[in-house]
Amino acid sequence: MMKKDRRSFIKNLGIAGATAAILPSTLTAETKHVNLLNRGELFGEAKPLKIALIGAGGMGSADTNTALRHKNIELVAVCDLYDGRLDDARNKWGSDLFLTKDYQDVLKRSDIDAVIIGTPDFWHKKISVDALNAGKHVYCEKPMVHSVDEGHEIIKAWKKSGKIYMVGSQGMSSLGNEKAKELLAAGAIGELNYAEGFWARNSALGAWQYPIPNDASTQTVDWKEYLSITKDRPFDPLRFFRWRNYLDYGTGMAGDLFVHLFSSLHFITNSIGPNRISSTGGLRHWKDGREVPDVQLGMFDYPETKEHPGFNLSLRCNFVDGTSGGTFLKLVGSKGSMDVAWNSLTLKRNAGGESDDPFLAEKAKEGSSRADRKKMVAPLETVYNAQSGYKGAHYDHFANFFTAIRENGSVAEDPVFGFRAAAPALLCNESYRKNEFIGWDPKKMKKV
Template sequence: MENNRRSFIKKLGVAGATAAIIPSVFASEGKPLNFLNRIETKRNSKPIAIALIGAGGMGVADTKTALEHDNINLLAVCDLYDGRLEESKKRWGNNLFLTKKYEDILKRGDIDAVIIGTPDHWHKKISLDALKAGKHVYCEKPMIHSVEEGHEIVKAWKKSGKVYMVGSQGLSSLGNEKAKQLLEEGAIGEINYAEGFWARNSPLGAWQYPIPNDASPQTVDWKKFVEPTTKRPFDEDRFFRWRNYTDYGTGMSGDLFVHLFSSLHFITNSLGPTKVAATGGLRYWHDGREVPDVLLGMFDYPDTESHSAFNLSLRCNFVDGTSGSTYLKIVGSKGSMEVTWDDVLLKQNTASNDNDPFTEEKASEESMTRSDRKKILPPSDTFYEAERGYKGAHYDHFANFFHAIRTGGTVVEDPVFGFRAAAPALLCNDSYRQNKFIQWDPEQMKIV
């Protein structure tokens, strides 16, 4: 496997290596990048009618971004809280169909696709019902609430013939696309290590979302909310701050690690790790939450046709004094890349050598005669930045989704990809709670 990868890199030659380190703007480099099928919607494209199921913060953000595209029409919104339905009417018009029963939306023949922005514990059930009803699906990450749910969604998606996109929107960024290109060109050599970090700092407490004054059993369909899980008396904290509780959310790893896994797997063509371990704890936010506010994950990635064996380290901190920082760093035998959604910093630890005997001899002579003379060194750091006016990864993620619907094509983050990104993230929770290493088969997508 290693020989195949090295052979590919060698075939690039000096020209390929040079192209990998010349700074330029993403969208204006010679041949356009096309890993993600980033295609703008044409004004005369076929209209697509959508509905939103789950009108919380992320569901609203998804819908706003979707509506930035031409010929996308929002027909309906579903939420279990009256206040969000009223806000939807103010935001998008009185003609919206509003309901607390997502099944009412799936029955409508005029809706082509649904956005699922609900808490994690509803993702599987609504996904299965939507696919069965013949709807295309955009489901927020993580696609599943537990690893056991993954194969059900994959099977239903394959049977349906519909487009299913998982919403780790950063995956569709120009930053990830550029990093993928650089890695394939051999800019950092063979991968041996990667690390990711996600931090947040909020004076109110991470995930302590505001609770409306009118929150009550009269304005919230609590019975429906807890239907797939443990039945409890109405609890406004659990409804509006659901990420803090294991019945509904998937903790720091399901919320944030999954973004890092998605980007890493896209850049490296990886199927995932074979070993998962996690540790952490509740270090600061002793506010009744059931999940850690500091989490560390460690992962072993095997040697494959796509990449050499490497280790991954992920960290999350909700007690961070930096007010939030995020990055993904990929380290190889020749250098490293620090990747964000909008830029890439390439660091190379040695200058390229063209292996010209004459040049090497002259350099040796100069070294002997003028040992005190300073040399001109080639740049070791190269910064790539998206062009001004870049609409962002979230916009491009939906562009991929809508293009696939219109053309009968595929998306970059289908349920198989989404499962392989979600599984190691959710296994972090199991490792943390069970205090043990977990073995994972990334090809068959199952615990060993």
């Protein structure tokens, strides 16, 4: 059962009255049924679930903290290749934790229901498949895969296992996205024709300049195991602690951030993805030996489907942004637009094509001998804000995961959805390197 306030919004209308927020009747005829997946908590006592964390860095630890906010969730084990993170895990979550550097030790335990995978990207596929084959439910951080060649292997293992697999693009489960999905289906912005997303950062940590521990060495890091599925190299703490900067381990700006925007867009529009992909960018500031750009742009063609008209998408990411930073997703249609954030949404509707261009104003007067009688008009801008007490998209994403496990249900971001969000993001990197358009079949999930 869903809590009643899960999808409730307060409408902040500025000078407009509350009654003016109702969409015009012309839109109601276009309203389609919207099936929003269950991300709510169960009332009453929930079945206890025991979880383990594999990869206890920043995101893995944040995921675990969010998971433990839910009732009847117990952390049993933590795996990481760095001693310092295992020590931190004991201090944060209890001295009785099972700690190990070998994730197979975690998968062998019969008392663990689900694992959170917070490792570098290049380990996602192997640990995911091994965990599913071991009968564990899986919550894997995005992107689901390190390369598009890995996607179908995870999907196959998931279908065979009968377990729940959730990809961690947590913002997808936000109230902002739910409201955008409802409004788009109601025709609030008319026919979608364009979307854009932007992610800006302006700090060293945000640009992946993560701190290097003073004790980083082969004595505290299992470097041999870290590289066991990729190219062997001498120990380099940058490649372990700042792994996002290197293509052997990470997926660049596109895999880290574009994938979030794809996930939200696909949820809102019911899209399965673009069929043409291009990307450009460059290394403009963080010239620290990294192999990936710190400014990246992507452009995508979405073909017409039964779910939506054809439209175009542009994405941009900037790690040298001198403004306040931030992120947004905008959907533009024939009658208006939506600026979508996790906790809010701004709906903007046009007034029938009026313009402040003096030439167009004069042309509009031609053929009219008298002024038309004035009419009642709806507000041109409506702002929706999440109610006070909203626990956030990360919390609700895990609620969907745990509820699906307990009810043998489904999740919002299963491996098929997750792969369709990850693949166009990863193909941005290929387009950037090759300086060419990339063809993609979003239905078959294969390169063209």
